[in-house]
Amino acid sequence: NMKDEKRLKPVFALVDDGNHKQALQQLDKILKKSPGVNQAIALKALCLWRLKEREREAVSMVCSLIDCAVEDETVLGLISTCLREMQQYTLLEELYTKLVNKNPKDEELLSALFMAHVRTENFMCQRQRALQLNKVFNQGHTDRPYYLWAVASVLLQAKTDSVDGAALHLPLAKKMIEKSLQQSENAGNIVKNSQLELMLLVLEQENKIQDCLDLFEKHGKFLNKEVLIIKRRRILDYLKLLNNHEKIYNLCVDFVKTPCEIDWFTIQCLIENCIVLHKNNDSILPSTQQILKKLYDENPQSIDYNFAMIELERQCLVHKIKESPKELCESLKHFYLHFGCKPCFFSYIQTSLKFVSDHPNSFLQDEASLIEPENSYTVNGLYRLQAYYEVERYCARNGWSCEKLKEKSDKLLHFYNGYLQLSKHLETTEPQFCTKLLLLSVHYLLDVFVQNRKTKEEENIHIIWQCIDLLEKAKSISNYDEQILIPLIKLYMYLGLAVPSTEIYTQLQVKQFLHESISYMLSSRMSDYGFLEESQCLNISIQKYFAESVHSLKEFIVTAFKNGAFRQIYDMFDWKCTLRNSFTLVKSALDRFSIDMYLNIEEVSEDLFKGIEDLLIDDDRFSNLEDHRDIMVMYDWDQESLSCQSHSVQNITYQLDKQWLQIKRRILQSFMLAIKAMLTKESNIKISHALQTTKLNFEAACEQCNKVVSDISCDFSQVLHHPFFVYTTGPEIFFKMKLDQLYSLLFEIFILVSHSKFSSNCIETKELDSVFQKVEEICTNLTDIVENSICEQFTRENDGVVYPQKLTRFQLLTESLFYSTLCIHIISEYAFKSDKGAMKKCVAHLLTVSECLNGKINGTLKSIHACSYETFTSESHVKEMVIESYSESFKQVSSFRLKINKLLKSLAH
Secondary structure (H helix, E strand, O other): OHHHHHHHHHHHHHHHOOOHHHHHHHHHHHHHHOOOOHHHHHHHHHHHHHHOOOHHHHHHHHHHHHHOOOOOHHHHHHHHHHHHHHOOHHHHHHHHHHHHHHOOOOHHHHHHHHHHHHHHOOHHHHHHHHHHHHHHHOOOOOOOHHHHHHHHHHHHHHHHOOOOHHHHHHHHHHHHHHHHHHHHHHOOOOOOHHHHHHHHHHHHHOOOHHHHHHHHHHHHHHOOOOOHHHHHHHHHHHHHHOOOHHHHHHHHHHHOOOHHHOOHHHHHHHHHHHHHHHOOOOOHHHHHHHHHHHHHHHOOOOHHHHHHHHHHHHHHHHOOOOOOOHHHHHHHHHHHHHHOOOOOHHHHHHHHHHHOOOOHHHOOOOHHHHOOOHHHOOHHHHHHHHHHHHHHHHHHOOOOOHHHHHHHHHHHHHHHHHHHHHHOOOOOOOOOOOHHHHHHHHHHHHHHHHHOOOOOHHHHHHHHHHHHHHHHHHHHHOOOOHHHHHHHHHHHHHOOOHHHHHHHHHHOOOOOOHHHHHOHHHHOOOOOOOOHHHHHHHHHHHHHHHHHHHHHHHHHHHHHHHHOOHHHHHHHHHHHHHHHOEHHHHHHHHHHHHHHHHHOHHHOOHHHHOOOHHHHHOHHHHHOOEOOOOOOOOOOOOOHHHOOOOHHHHHHHHHHHHHHHHHHHHHHHHHHHHHHHHHHOOOOHHHHHHHHHHHHHHHHHHHHHHHHHHHHHHHOOOOOOOOOOOOOOHHHHHHHOOHHHHHHHHHHHHHHHHHOOEEOOEEOHHHHHHHHHHHHHHHHHHHHHHHHHHHHHOOOOOOOOOOHHHHHHHHHHHHHHHHHHHHHHHHHHHHOOOOHHHHHHHHHHHHHHHHHHHHHHHHHHHHHHHOOOOOOOOOHHHHHHHHHHHHHHHHHHHHHHHHHHHHHHHHHO
């Protein structure tokens, strides 16, 4: 009533302003006086959900309103908002289905139900509702939005249905859209953008590219929402798929006649197709050179038109059309004279430098002429000097001695300190002009580190700390410069220092897709170093990004349907598929689950696996994973063979990480199957076979992982030990310690137990002997591994650094102890009635291993506190941070191990 609406008006204002706590207080007062006001109930549910305090109560309140079949528009709007934010799309669908059944001719409710089907991806119901809307409100016209919604729904069903999509749904979609186009043409109406896009999407899915091109050229002028450049690009893309190089070239020549509407994509197409056509037409290359020269003459200030000549010369050398780089050198010289004062100069010419690396000075000024007097530094002078040193590092540093590398590093550092005066007016939140000079200096120091790796270990550690000191000082001047922060993260992680790395990662303000592209810098190593809590926080952030992205995509798709932007819907479905197949997402999900198991060892049960079961079983999803890491995120002045940031490095490290993840996945899968077998309390041949298959898959993944580790050691020996190399220490140590054999024994135990016949919740005595024999073998092996691998690594305690390999050893050993304990826990739940003595003996073995491991961890922790870091860094706060970071790792690993110990003692009793 009017009185309730008047009382709720200020509450709505509070909610709109984000004052949910205050709104909740007002709503409680209103509901105390009038408990049946549905608007107040719905608004309270929304506030409770957004405050994240009483989420279950919020869901319960919304469900009660749905059961009441509320029809008030305001209440329905609030319920709909709640359900969308709760991501309860099925409930939203049920709500509007009930309402439409009561009011089958309400256009607004029918449209809302259609959008509810869109959110649940119920394509068949989408089509039915869209045709119902079209029949009732558009009198069956096939060029109206509702009919096109139906076509789009059928098309999406064809796209997502791998079984009947191409054979059943795609022909139906084609028939429907052809009918729509025919009706428009017969009526003399202009073909709409949305109609044309749907027809093009159908033809593209059928792979009829020539038909797409014909249709686009016939009706493309009606695509009035697209700018001219995008229209041209689509035509060129179609022709590219048809390999019609001559037509592409001729079109590009026509396009460049209007320079104000030209883009780099057109120039690139012109050059690429010129190279292809040159094989049969010698005159085409000179013609292209004249076209590009004319473009430059008309636009001498354009960096793209200048660069086009360089790109053409480079392509000629790549395809061996020319043998001498003389003309390329001339083009580079011209480019340097005009644009050497731009900070982006090196990024433009980097791909061309390998052809002129023997004589870089042929297009650069002399170094002495670039050095400005100290009191008259200029930004342009800085960038010309920077360009010189960037090219010099790429072309000339091979074969330099350590002394020369240090000398060059000192010189660059001197210039960096001098040019800092140009940045006095900048805020600390802004990047400095001369940061690249510092980064070049750091890279030269790291070259020294790599050269001295085998001979001067203690001096090398000093170099790493020197690099960290330089970058930390630069960070104090420019707090948010990613050029400084990213190398710092990599150096700290190289030393196994996850605490400062996490702080800097937070400082980077990583959001959205950046989680997928750069989180590997932490996630690939953090849990292996024993930083379980930090790793868990990172995994939660990554998964939150993916969940929010999928939620946002649903709303974008709804908006796209309303606007008739059907190509955007297609693109968003592709993006959703990309998100689902993201390696980063799958890795974070498995890591998060593993850590949950470690931290809640007492509560490991079948229920724990429910949220992750599909991921553990679905082998097809693993085979379709996509790598979106950006390992070229930093500036790099190295040639391909010396680079830590190349495509070959990306490929090999992705293969390693993928196989390593498979190993972890198979281990988790075996425990899930084992727990299922235990709970059936009867012979389960199916689970036994599944365990046998899992064991074989585990061994295959181990073999493949070992092979990739060997390939990395052979093929990437020059960059293998570089601090910026994308490589985890986990796999190598895992195989050196022969932990793969240990886990194979665990698999064998599970297979034996699951294959056994049960009587009174006990394994038969004969089979129990086999099980305990395997358990005894595990205990013995684990004891040997702990003694051998740890004692071997702590012969030197005063290196000043606890190497990441040592941290990884502790974590891998603790994990194997955890899984061994969990294995015995599963068996004891099942078999302890038959032979308590044997079980107690096994538990006693593991207790010994656990105590030994804990003693080693405590001893190492003391050596860290006793260690002096003053020899490696002048900054006292860095020393404190190092001790804090290492202490945190050992503290978390020790806490993890103590939980294991507690469970072992309870089993022993």
